[in-house]
């Protein structure tokens with residue numbers, strides 16, 4: 446399920462929001478109603494330092510090429 450984590454920039458509330466494919470990943474804070482909630486990285490996303498969380502979206506570096514991006 447495409448669940449994204451958000452953190453409210455107003456009150457700091459962290460919450461999950463189901464974002465349908467094709468829709469913009471935005472959410473309103475359920476506590477204070479702020480609209481510019483910050484999207485957090487969650488399971489399945491690559492972390493800022495480039496190390497994957499291991500929950501998907503990551504493949505072992507390809508042994509057949511140097512780039513690691515071939516299929």
Ligand SMILES: [Zn+2]
Nearest residue numbers: 453456474477
């Ligand atoms: Zn809030």
